[in-house]
Amino acid sequence: MSTPEYDRWKALTIRRPDDIPTATPLAWHVEKFTEHNERLMNNALPADFEYDVQRGNAGDALAAIALRESIHQMVEQQRGSRVHEAIELGATWNEVAAALNVTPDDARALLRGWADGQHNLHRGYIERASDNPLGLSPEQHGAVLALTELNDDERTHRS
Incomplete structure (x- = not known):
């Protein structure tokens, strides 16, 4: 149709x-x-x-x-949002790294960069007094960065 x-x-x-x-x-x-x-x-x-x-x-x-x-x-x-989803849904850093064909540390750096960009986007909306800011709030940003502290074979507790 x-x-x-x-x-x-x-x-x-x-x-x-x-x-x-x-x-x-x-x-x-x-x-x-x-x-x-x-x-x-x-x-x-x-x-x-x-x-x-x-x-x-x-x-x-x-x-x-x-x-x-x-x-x-x-x-x-x-890329960054998909890495975030994969980790939150229970993939390990080793699995994400293999999917990206990079090292686990490179995969973590990719997620950090995405999270920082999303946090900066959120701050820009807050500065313009937007009712519906996009991006990651400080709390959400911290939660994403905490995922980068998981060991290479550790899964989130949600998985």
């Missing part, structure tokens, strides 16, 4: 990551990237290929580049 937002997305021409509306679902990014990428891959088929296929053009290449960058940015922005 199609929605007006999805229909607008499908019709949208992408040439830069900034062309992508904020909060566009990752699945929509991947779907559009796949369409452009398939046309580009069809360029490698012989000219006399037995089936009629759409060939890619410069617009497809630019869209694929822009969408790839947007996907990359989205996934990177979610």
